[in-house]
Amino acid sequence: MNPGEQADGAARDDLVSPELAAQLVDQVVDYAVIGLDTHGRIVTWNKGAARVKGYARDEIIGRHIATFYPPEDQAAGLPEDLLNRALRDGRVQHAGWRVRRDGSQFWGDVTITATFHPDGTHAGFTKVTRDMTAVHESEVRRQAFLATLAHDYRGPIYAISGYAEMIAETAGEEPAQQQRFAQRILENTQKLLSLTESLLELAHTETAEVSLAPVSLDALARARTNVESLGSLPGVERVQVQPGTCLVRADPVALDRIWTNLISNAVKYSDDGWIDVQAHAAGDFAILSVSDRGRGIHPEDVDTIFDAYERGRFQTEDGGLGLGLASVKRLTERMDGQVAINSEPEVGTTVSVALPAG
The missing domain is CATH 3.30.450.20 (PAS domain)
Known part of the structure; x- marks a missing residue:
């Protein structure tokens, strides 16, 4: 050697x-x-x-x-x-x-x-x-989400099928009754569309290939547009958007999704009282917020409420999938922003989003 x-x-x-x-x-x-x-x-x-x-x-x-x-x-x-x-x-x-x-x-x-x-x-x-605690807990939430998803999809499908059969069986009879059946079909179709949009939104925000293009936007003007687009949502008439302007740097589609999710959540989880939509400059950032006077979030759920599939114990009786706030968090962070939440049970909730000023 x-x-x-x-x-x-x-x-x-x-x-x-x-x-x-x-x-x-x-x-x-x-x-x-x-x-x-x-x-x-x-x-x-x-x-x-x-x-x-x-x-x-x-x-x-x-x-x-x-x-x-x-x-x-x-x-x-x-x-x-x-x-x-x-x-x-x-x-x-x-x-x-x-x-x-x-x-x-x-x-x-x-x-x-x-x-x-x-x-x-x-x-x-x-x-x-x-x-592997975080991975295990995420898997538990995912399994619960899949069970909820299967339940939430099955209900409207059965309803649509049932009402369609009733329309077929009563063709030419009692137009008023058929109109009611058709309205039920429309309502359940909208539920399915909402579920599908939530799933597509989550997939969109988690896909690395989807690029965001931040530009200077008037956050309050976008909020007003989103409120108008939610016009058919029961309770949306309680939404008050702060007058004036507030410039942010954000992707237009992403900002619209953030506003839509926050506003529709506030409407859904507050039975009455005004919902305040505000935005103001704070140094290098603009702070966007949506406040409601609803049931609030359980204190033990605050730390996980932005996790995918997490709905919180006060919201389990509702049809949501726990994707809206998760989407808000992902989109905000991808635009170099941060989210925060302040909630008190039976008093209300404020979700704040900090984005670079425009």
Whole structure:
């Protein structure tokens, strides 16, 4: 072997040395990487484990991994079962609720791999955990959304079919009754169109290829136009748009969608009282707002109300899909703006959008 090959070999040995590997693993912060002995007791603890689970190294070494499982999973023997399966099959994957040091829970995506000595005897396990709480909660909301969507689509379709059959069966008879049936068909068709538009809007705002072209616009003039376009919406007559002008830099279609969503939400979730639409300059930004005197938003829902599929517990009896405010947030952020919400139950809600001034 020549000196160059010897140097390359030494470099490769350094790269795979246990000491270097341990140092690299210890620095990982996105994953909890834990070494276990053959009984499932903790022997190594990286920075990611401390971040995800909340324990310092010196207070967790030597404890069993059952520490991280809820009482019901401990009682069912889940930790031991996962270790046995990993030893039998080489590795096992599992997702479920795990417990932090402070007692709070997170949704962990876990992989446990059995490790062995060179002579083939069992050395222990490596357990890798990633906090997937946000992904899990989003999936739960998505599943609830799909269930709602199926229900909301099925109702109008059945109604349209039923009224169409009644019209066919009474053709030429009682024109006034047929007119009522036709009106019901029209109302249910509008519901389906509204649902479809919401879905298309969400797809539009989430598609990276759709570009926005901000220009200088009068936000209040666009608000008035949108109120006029919502003329057939029951309750829209309660909307008051501030007089005057307020210039913003925004994509025209995106701004119209923002106004339409905010105004129609305010009308829908307030049974009476004026709805105020305002806009004013504030330094480098223009602040657009829509205020209603409706049922408000539950305090525990405020932090998630802009998430897709999130409707809030006060709105579950309504037919919305939880897409309007999510769309407002996405469009606003794509135009370098921010959204905020201030709500008090049974008093009302104000949604504010800050966009670059025009």
